[in-house]
Amino acid sequence: xxxxxxxxxxxxxxxxxxxxxxxxxxxxxxxxxxxxxxxxxxxxxxxxxxxxxxxxxxxxxxxxxxxxxxxxxxxxxxxxxxxxxxxxxxxxxxxxxxxx
Amino acid sequence: xxxxxxxxxxxxxxxxxxxxxxxxxxxxxxxxxxxxxxxxxxxxxxxxxxxxxxxxxxxxxxxxxxxxxxxxxxxxxxxxxxxxxxxxxxxxxxxxxxxxxxxxxxxxxxxxxxxxxxxxxxxxxxxxxxxxxxxxxxxxxxxxxxxxxxxxxxxxxxxxxxxxxxxxxxxxxxxxxxxxxxxxxxxxxxxxxxxxxxxxxxxxxxxxxxxxxxxxxxxxxxxxxxxxxxxxxxxxxxxxxxxxxxxxxxxxxxxxxxxxxxxxxxxxxxxxxxxxxxxxxxxxxxxxxxxxxxxxxxxxxxxxxxxxxxxxxxxxxxxxxxxxxxxxxxxxxxxxxxxxxxxxxxxxxxxxxxxxxxxxxxxxxxxxxxxxxxxxxxxxxxxxxxxxxxxxxxxxxxxxxxxxxxxxxxxxxxxxxxxxxxxxxxxxxxxxxxxxxxxxxxxxxxxxxxxxxxxxxxxxxxxxxxxxxxxxxxxxxxxxxxxxxxxxxxxx
Amino acid sequence: xxxxxxxxxxxxxxxxxxxxxxxxxxxxxxxxxxxxxxxxxxxxxxxxxxxxxxxxxxxxxxxxxxxxxxxxxxxxxxxxxxxxxxxxxxxxxxxxxxxxxxxxxxxxxxxxxxxxxxxxxxxxxxx
Numbered sequence: 001x002x003x004x005x006x007x008x009x010x011x012x013x014x015x016x017x018x019x020x021x022x023x024x025x026x027x028x029x030x031x032x033x034x035x036x037x038x039x040x041x042x043x044x045x046x047x048x049x050x051x052x053x054x055x056x057x058x059x060x061x062x063x064x065x066x067x068x069x070x071x072x073x074x075x076x077x078x079x080x081x082x083x084x085x086x087x088x089x090x091x092x093x094x095x096x097x098x099x100x
Numbered sequence: 101x102x103x104x105x106x107x108x109x110x111x112x113x114x115x116x117x118x119x120x121x122x123x124x125x126x127x128x129x130x131x132x133x134x135x136x137x138x139x140x141x142x143x144x145x146x147x148x149x150x151x152x153x154x155x156x157x158x159x160x161x162x163x164x165x166x167x168x169x170x171x172x173x174x175x176x177x178x179x180x181x182x183x184x185x186x187x188x189x190x191x192x193x194x195x196x197x198x199x200x201x202x203x204x205x206x207x208x209x210x211x212x213x214x215x216x217x218x219x220x221x222x223x224x225x226x227x228x229x230x231x232x233x234x235x236x237x238x239x240x241x242x243x244x245x246x247x248x249x250x251x252x253x254x255x256x257x258x259x260x261x262x263x264x265x266x267x268x269x270x271x272x273x274x275x276x277x278x279x280x281x282x283x284x285x286x287x288x289x290x291x292x293x294x295x296x297x298x299x300x301x302x303x304x305x306x307x308x309x310x311x312x313x314x315x316x317x318x319x320x321x322x323x324x325x326x327x328x329x330x331x332x333x334x335x336x337x338x339x340x341x342x343x344x345x346x347x348x349x350x351x352x353x354x355x356x357x358x359x360x361x362x363x364x365x366x367x368x369x370x371x372x373x374x375x376x377x378x379x380x381x382x383x384x385x386x387x388x389x390x391x392x393x394x395x396x397x398x399x400x401x402x403x404x405x406x407x408x409x410x411x412x413x414x415x416x417x418x419x420x421x422x423x424x425x426x427x428x429x430x431x432x433x434x435x436x437x438x439x440x441x442x443x444x445x446x447x448x449x450x451x452x453x454x455x456x457x458x459x460x461x462x463x464x465x466x467x468x469x470x471x472x473x474x475x476x477x478x479x480x481x482x483x484x485x486x487x488x489x490x491x492x493x494x495x496x497x498x499x500x501x502x503x504x505x506x507x508x509x510x511x512x513x514x515x516x517x518x519x520x521x522x523x524x525x526x527x528x529x530x531x532x533x534x535x536x537x538x539x540x541x542x543x544x545x546x547x548x549x550x551x552x553x554x555x556x557x558x559x560x561x562x563x564x565x566x567x568x569x570x571x572x573x574x575x576x577x578x579x580x581x582x583x584x585x586x587x588x589x590x591x592x
Numbered sequence: 593x594x595x596x597x598x599x600x601x602x603x604x605x606x607x608x609x610x611x612x613x614x615x616x617x618x619x620x621x622x623x624x625x626x627x628x629x630x631x632x633x634x635x636x637x638x639x640x641x642x643x644x645x646x647x648x649x650x651x652x653x654x655x656x657x658x659x660x661x662x663x664x665x666x667x668x669x670x671x672x673x674x675x676x677x678x679x680x681x682x683x684x685x686x687x688x689x690x691x692x693x694x695x696x697x698x699x700x701x702x703x704x705x706x707x708x709x710x711x712x713x714x715x716x717x718x719x
């Protein structure tokens with residue numbers, strides 16, 4: 001039996017890598033991948049907490065997060081393709097038509 | 101206590117109406133081959149109208165926790181359902197004659213609009229964090245698509261892309277907070293989480309979780325450190341969708357914010373109408389700072405905008421700041437003030453955006469310079485816009501004033517003077533940039549003085565939006581009473 | 593070290609896996625580091641070229657993939673993940689009874705509307 005804290009540490013590390021990816025990377029595709037990484041970190045935490053507490057809700061939540069993440073990724077990718085067709089770039093720093 | 105799934109169905113009729121309309125729209129769209137038919141617009145009007153009727157006019161007895169505790173059917177939820185459905189109704193009208201959407205297939209647009217509405221229904225009534233997350237995403241994902249609906253237009257696509265990146269990140273952070281709360285308390289029920297947290301001591305993970313959840317909600321209402329997406333999205337999106345974002349999802353965001361924080365971190369004291377903090381996390385102070393920051397940044401940046409759409413985007417950020425004032429007070433009267441303000445805000449903000457739609461239909465632009473001489477080119481629209489803008493400022497005979505009075509009175513009553521002072525200064529700043537538009541409309545010479553025709557239907561809708569803005573300024577009792585009745589939230 | 597070894601449970605069936613893992617890791621990392629340290633470093637045009645089993649590369653390594661694959665991938669992800677909800681339902685099929693069946697029928701029905709939409713919009717056609 002691995003201690004629950006180990007899972008939580010793993011989840012925090014995954015989440016942290018995701019956040020760093022979102023903040024530091026310029027390629028939108030990689031940013032979207034980093035968001036998925038964040039959500040997977042969340043999933044690890046939910047499944048670990050659910051199994052530690054003996055509560056199926058943790059697993060249910062992870063299922064929901066997975067499907068919603070898929071929907072989000074689908075929309076994100078579709079928009080990315082539309083954007084690439086217009087601008088020929090997937091660099092987020094190139095998105096500067098709109099700014100204050 | 102909790103109603104089972106089968107028994108819950110009859111309390112879920114508004115949602116069914118919206119869902120059925122969405123499915124019908126999809127089927128209708130693939131069966132008929134005429135993409136530009138206005139049939140989808142009328143069908144969605146019908147569906148939303150039915151939802152308003154089922155939710156507000158003939159509601160099944162409120163005060164139940166349905167679907168095994170997933171969703172609350174209470175006065176608070178009913179209030180927000182009617183409010184968001186009304187906003188959607190107006191926006192559908194607005195979309196039907198908007199130049200932005202002309203020449204495009206509109207069926208999907210209404211499908212996304214109604215999906216967002218369904219999400220807002222669920223968001224305002226969710227009492228379980230699983231449901232809450234799903235509802236939040238059901239609001240967000242169609243919103244991304246609405247923002248990017250003008251495919252082939254760089255502005256719109258870019259706005260949608262930014263929206264996705266911000267939105268996905270914010271909801272990821274929020275849900276990480278949820279996972280911590282779930283791990284700490286062992287429950288996904290909001291009320292149960294509240295009870296467990298009240299019993300235990302405040303810990304660092306708990307503080308962390310409440311801040312992370314605040315990120316998600318803060319993004320939805322566009323409160324200041326999490327507002328960066330909103331001006332870009334508001335400017336890039338088709339104007340009716342912008343009007344929709346600035347009212348609907350924002351209202352639903354406030355609903356979930358109030359419901360979540362008040363049931364998790366506070367408990368109602370039935371005698372005094374006050375709420376006690378049950379945990380040591382001092383979120384009222386956190387949100388007071390957020391409120392002051394939100395209104396100040398929103399107003400100060402709005403001052404230097406030349407695009408009216410973007411100006412209204414920043415002004416709507418500022419208004420989220422005003423409404424947050426009611427949230428930090430821990431009193432039922434504070435929540436009432438928020439609800440009342442949301443009603444007032446619905447009419448004045450949608451009205452302002454509607455005039456922008458009408459003007460940009462004719463002038464093909466939404467810069468302040470496109471509004472010069474509107475007083476002579478389309479007198480009625482100009483007068484209406486002035487009324488909306490003065491109401492947004494909070495000048496006496498209009499409804500916005502009463503809304504602000506409620507918020508200010510409660511803040512002063514609770515002794516949070518500094519917040520009242522900040523808000524008052526902000527109102528003065530906002531007067532400056534709102535009057536800039538009014539001045540352009542009436543006192544500046546237009547380059548092109550030709551009259552702008554306002555179709556009869558649009559005029560009628562404008563009257564319908566002006567009327568509450570005027571009437572609520574002098575006779576607000578009934579709405580205030582409804583708001584007061586709606587504050588009662590379920591906490592099973 | 594001795595104190596640490598006392599805590600290790602050698603009878604655990606996964607202990608052998610751990611040993612294997614450690615040895616495999618040590619060997620792979622070790623060889624990479626060794627070749628870095630000891631190997632000669634001579635860079636020329638061929639060394640920088642793409643390695644294709646010793647044959648001269650015939651196409652650029654970064655192949656352009658048709659954008660149509662994106663659409664297929666997006667649709668696949670969506671419908672594939674929706675089926676995850678069928679698994680728990682299938683496990684509990686008997687105890688859920690007719691109500692569960694109807695609920696799932698509604699769910700699949702809504703998915704079907706989505707599929708019909710994608711089909712009619714021509715998303716499933718390759719050309």
